[in-house]
Amino acid sequence: MNTKVAATEEVGVDLGELNQSIGFLLRVAQVSAFDRFFAAFGEIDLRPGEFSAMWVIRRNPGLRQGLLADTLRIKAAHMTKMVRRLEDRGFIQRVIPDDDRRSVRLFLTSAGEKFVLAHREAFLGQDDYHHHGLSPEDTAELARLLRLYVDNGDATP
Amino acid sequence: MNTKVAATEEVGVDLGELNQSIGFLLRVAQVSAFDRFFAAFGEIDLRPGEFSAMWVIRRNPGLRQGLLADTLRIKAAHMTKMVRRLEDRGFIQRVIPDDDRRSVRLFLTSAGEKFVLAHREAFLGQDDYHHHGLSPEDTAELARLLRLYVDNGDATP
DNA sequence: TATTGTTATACTCTATAACTATA
DNA sequence: TATAGTTATAGAGTATAACAATA
Numbered sequence: 190m191n192t193k194v195a196a197t198e199e200v201g202v203d204l205g206e207l208n209q210s211i212g213f214l215l216r217v218a219q220v221s222a223f224d225r226f227f228a229a230f231g232e233i234d235l236r237p238g239e240f241s242a243m244w245v246i247r248r249n250p251g252l253r254q255g256l257l258a259d260t261l262r263i264k265a266a267h268m269t270k271m272v273r274r275l276e277d278r279g280f281i282q283r284v285i286p287d288d289d290r291r292s293v294r295l296f297l298t299s300a301g302e303k304f305v306l307a308h309r310e311a312f313l314g315q316d317d318y319h320h321h322g323l324s325p326e327d328t329a330e331l332a333r334l335l336r337l338y339v340d341n342g343d344a345t346p
Numbered sequence: 347m348n349t350k351v352a353a354t355e356e357v358g359v360d361l362g363e364l365n366q367s368i369g370f371l372l373r374v375a376q377v378s379a380f381d382r383f384f385a386a387f388g389e390i391d392l393r394p395g396e397f398s399a400m401w402v403i404r405r406n407p408g409l410r411q412g413l414l415a416d417t418l419r420i421k422a423a424h425m426t427k428m429v430r431r432l433e434d435r436g437f438i439q440r441v442i443p444d445d446d447r448r449s450v451r452l453f454l455t456s457a458g459e460k461f462v463l464a465h466r467e468a469f470l471g472q473d474d475y476h477h478h479g480l481s482p483e484d485t486a487e488l489a490r491l492l493r494l495y496v497d498n499g500d501a502t503p
Numbered sequence: 504t505a506t507t508g509t510t511a512t513a514c515t516c517t518a519t520a521a522c523t524a525t526a
Numbered sequence: 527t528a529t530a531g532t533t534a535t536a537g538a539g540t541a542t543a544a545c546a547a548t549a
Contacts, residue, residue: 203406207402211492262377265507426532
């Protein structure tokens with residue numbers, strides 16, 4: 190059976206204006222993205238946010254933990270647990286700087302560096318148009334509109 | 347201070363290719379959508395999925411509970427609880443049909459009908475371009491691309 | 504006093520499996 | 527045997543507040 194048809198026609202459920210609702214479509218799209226993520230990387234013991242965190246730490250060595258949390262839109266209390274997990278697995282290192290001993294600065298270990306490089310293509314490539322069927326142009330446009338939506342939300346909360 | 351700048355520049359955090367990742371952007375956009383939702387409707391005791399459910403039941407009276415769950419991408423176990431909450435609040439009615447006494451068919455009560463009509467503009471209007479700053483054209487394009495992304499995901503899981 | 508991060512608690516959403524009642 | 531829905535349980539993400547250490 191054709192699951193694509195099943196999701197949009199077989200059921201014959203009338204969604205009306207809900208089908209134009211950005212909020213509703215964002216939720217459905219994220220469920221879809223999670224399905225893709227776990228279908229592709231279920232064997233690796235890693236959660237979606239963890240790769241993002243390591244990726245950003247790699248590009249910003251010594252990034253303060255709270256700033257990482259704000260950037261990824263993860264709450265500080267949750268970030269504490271995530272950082273500890275990544276540290277326990279030997280992927281990141283926490284450093285307390287002398288100039289502000291309240292803060293925590295994050296670095297990738299060589300194992301973390303190796304991990305990111307090994308899975309870089311898989312994680313960032315999952316959004317490649319080959320995987321989700323959107324053309325490169327549509328993908329770029331979707332990314333642009335999502336960033337616009339987010340930026341406008343931040344400007345007028 | 348300008349929170350829009352804060353989210354994209356003040357921090358100076360380099361996201362690299364993550365800023366083109368549909369998966370990452372979808373997550374951030376949904377956080378943004380939730381913030382909007384609760385900023386606008388925090389006083390009403392209603393969760394995002396509950397209005398969607400009532401909305402769809404209203405347009406499809408007698409919809410089977412499992413089919414509603416599949417349509418909204420909500421798991422059956424979770425739908426059981428949501429339906430009970432809505433029934434407890436007097437918004438929907440559960441009917442066991444004689445032709446298949448395993449199934450449950452859902453209808454809006456007059457109170458549910460009144461509730462949907464009273465908040466229709468608020469809930470579906472939250473995605474109006476006035477709220478998120480996207481032009482009508484950009485909004486329509488974003489909706490189209492999100493639906494495309496979801497449909498392609500369903501076709502090739 | 505304010506800031507950074509931690510701990511503790513609770514709630515929502517999700518995932519899974521076992522269960523019932525019906526078919 | 528298969529299907530529709532329920533119950534029970536666990537996990538992950540989130541929100542909140544209280545807290546410790548430091549500024």
